Amino acid sequence: MTAIVRAALLRATAIRQSFDDSRLIRVAGAHDGLTARIAEEAGFDAVWASSFGISASYGLPDLSLLGLAEYLQASSAMQAATCLPVLADCDTGFGDAVNSAYVMSRFESAGIAAICIEDKVFPKRNSFVESGQEQLPASEFARKVEAATAVRAYPDTLMIARTESLICGAGVDDALRRCHLYVDAGADAVLVHSKDKHPGEIKEFLRRWERRAPVVIVPTTYPDWQSDDAAAAGVSMIIYANQAIRAVVSTAREILEAILRDGSSSNIETSIASVRDLFDLSQLDKWLEVGS
Ligand code: SPV
Ligand code: MG
Numbered sequence: 001m002t003a004i005v006r007a008a009l010l011r012a013t014a015i016r017q018s019f020d021d022s023r024l025i026r027v028a029g030a031h032d033g034l035t036a037r038i039a040e041e042a043g044f045d046a047v048w049a050s051s052f053g054i055s056a057s058y059g060l061p062d063l064s065l066l067g068l069a070e071y072l073q074a075s076s077a078m079q080a081a082t083c084l085p086v087l088a089d090c091d092t093g094f095g096d097a098v099n100s101a102y103v104m105s106r107f108e109s110a111g112i113a114a115i116c117i118e119d120k121v122f123p124k125r126n127s128f129v130e131s132g133q134e135q136l137p138a139s140e141f142a143r144k145v146e147a148a149t150a151v152r153a154y155p156d157t158l159m160i161a162r163t164e165s166l167i168c169g170a171g172v173d174d175a176l177r178r179c180h181l182y183v184d185a186g187a188d189a190v191l192v193h194s195k196d197k198h199p200g201e202i203k204e205f206l207r208r209w210e211r212r213a214p215v216v217i218v219p220t221t222y223p224d225w226q227s228d229d230a231a232a233a234g235v236s237m238i239i240y241a242n243q244a245i246r247a248v249v250s251t252a253r254e255i256l257e258a259i260l261r262d263g264s265s266s267n268i269e270t271s272i273a274s275v276r277d278l279f280d281l282s283q284l285d286k287w288l289e290v291g292s
Contacts, residue, residue, distance in 0.1 A: 001109075001153055001154065004111070005108075005109060005110070005111045006154065007111075008079060008111025008112075008113075009108070009111060009113065009154045009156065009157055010156075011046075011083075011084065011085035011086075011111075011113040012085060012113035012114060012154065012156040012157050012158055013156040014085060015046065015085050015113060015114065015156075015158060016156050016158070016188075018045070018236075019189070019214045019236055022231075022236070024227060024228075024230070024231040024235065024236065024237070024238060025045045025046055025236065025237040025238070026044050026045050026046075026227060026237075026238055026240075027044060027045065027046040027047065027048045027087060027237060027238065027239040027240065028042065028044040028046075028047060028048065028239075028240050028243070028244060029047075029048045029050040029052075029053050029239060029240060029241035029242050029243065029244055029245065030047045030048065030049065030050065030053065030078055030244060031049075031050060031053035031054045031056065031057040031074065031244075031245055032057060032074060032077055032078070033077040033078055033080065033081030033082075034081070034281060034282070035053075035078075035244045035245070035248070036049075036077075036078035036081050036082045036084065036086070037081050037082055037281055037282075038244065038281070039082070039084070039244065040082040040083065040084050041281070044084065045084065045085075046084050046085045046086070046087055046113070046237075047078050047082060047084050047085070047086050047087065048087050048089060048239045048241055049071070049074055049075040049078050049086055049087065049088045049089055049112075050089050050241050050242060050245070051066075051071065051089045051090075051091050051126075052089075052126055052241065052242055052245075053241070053242060053244070053245040054066065054070070054071060054074045054089075056245055056249075057074075057245070058070075061126065062125075062126035063123060063124070063125055063126065064091055064092070064122055064123035064124050065123075067094065068090075068094045068102075068103060068106065071088065071089075071090065071091075072088075072106055072107060072110060075088040075107065075110065075112050076110045076111075076112070079110060079111050079112055085113035085114065086112050086113055086114075087112075087113065087114040087115075087116055087158075087160065087239075088107050088112045088114065088115045088116065089116050090103050090107070090115045090116060090117050091117070091118060091120075091122075091124050092117060092118060092119075092120055092121065092122040092123075092124050092136075093117040093122075093144050093148070094122070095122065096143075096144065097143045097144045097146070097147035097148075098147065100117055100144040100145075100147050100148040101147040101148050101150065101151045103115060103117070103148065104148040104149070104151050104152060104157070104159065105151050105153070108152060108153060108154065108157045109153075112157075113157065113158060114157065114158035114159070114160055114188075115148065115157075115158070115159060115160070116160035116161075116162055116191055116216075117144060117145070117148065117159075117160075117161065117162065118162035118163070118164055118191075118193075119135050119136050119138070119141040119161070119162065119163050119164055119165075119178060119182075120133055120134060120135055120136065120164050120168075121134040121135065121136055127164060127167045127193055127195055128195055128220070128221075133164055133167055133168050134168070135164055135165065135168050135170065138177065138178045138181050138182075139181070141161070141178070141182065142181045142182055142184070142185040143185070145159060145161050145182050145185040145186055145187050146185040146186055148186075149185070149186035149187070149188075150186070158188045158189065159186065159187055159188050160187065160188065160189045160190070160191050160216060161179070161182035161183075161185075161187035161189075161190050161191070162190070162191035162192075162193060162216075163175050163178045163179055163182070163190065163191070163192055163193070164193055165178055165192075166192065166193060166194040166195075166196070166201055166202075166205075167193050167194070167195055171201075172201055172204050172205050172208070175192055175205055176205065176208055176209065179192065179209065179212075179213075180212070183212060183213045187213065188213065188214070189213055189214040189215070189216055189236065189237065190213060190214075190215055190216065191215075191216040191217070191218070191239075192205050192215060192216070192217060193217075193218055194217075194221070194222070195220075195221045196221060196222060197221055197222055198222055199217075199219065199222045199225045199230070199233075202217055202222075202233075202235075203233055206233050206234040206235065207233075207234075209234065211234050214236035214237060215234060215235055215236055215237075216235075216236065216237040216238075216239060217230065217235050217237075217238055217239070218238075218239045218241050219238065219240075220241060220242060251272075255268050255271075255272055
């Protein structure tokens with residue numbers, strides 16, 4: 001492992017420290033280096049390299065159409081663009097236990113602090129698609145977790161196991177059973193996803209889980225739950241997975257429509273980021289200095 005990768009992986013150690021200190025980790029979903037940097041500038045603690053966001057950035061749905069190489073490239077760009085830990089959303093791990101181990105080794109070699117794999121069947125469907133999500137048998141997914149954790153080169157690199165029990169309608173009992181199995185298999189944290197409009201089932205999970213291992217949530221459909229309340233209920237990490245890309249879509253759409261409607265960009269100039277802002281975000285001055 002090179003010194004640069006080792007330094008990047010210290011970001012994983014920082015996440016573990018926050019887990020130990022019971023400090024809520026607030027994570028922003030991103031899909032490229034620029035959105036990752038905006039997340040850093042806003043003060044988030046980490047970046048979620050979202051499969052939904054990365055797929056959408058290609059104009060594609062989140063249906064396992066992109067492969068490991070494309071996710072790795074996007075995650076690496078985020079890692080290189082910020083000082084934040086990157087949590088790579090690796091969907092189902094692109095195959096079986098061997099593929100999951102390969103995912104861990106490739107992402108870790110790129111300095112990615114954490115990988116997350118979920119217990120759906122490949123090819124997966126985004127959790128918010130109306131129906132059609134299917135789960136792997138728990139023991140089969142546990143083997144993926146075990147294989148991925150076994151190949152870690154740096155002990156603090158995180159393996160987050162995500163259960164889709166609540167998404168698939170299997171209920172809190174099933175989510176608990178699976179998460180215990182996944183932690184037994186070596187997962188460092190569990191992501192319990194829900195598409196309910198209220199955090200009720202997540203709260204029940206947390207009560208019965210009794211803080212056995214850190215719990216990660218993605219409150220897209222229950223946005224009213226305040227992060228402080230979630231932390232008090234036992235959440236260790238909260239991921240705002242898709243708000244940035246949704247903002248990109250709504251703003252770009254509004255602005256481009258206005259330009260055609262008005263026949264010039266004059267009316268919208270003051271409501272969008274300046275060219276100088278983009279220069280700053282992309283560290284133009286630093287790079288010019290390198291060449292001088
Ligand atoms: C993602 O952001 O890609 C996620 C979260 O996995 S969700 O879209 O809610 O499945
Ligand atoms: Mg995803």
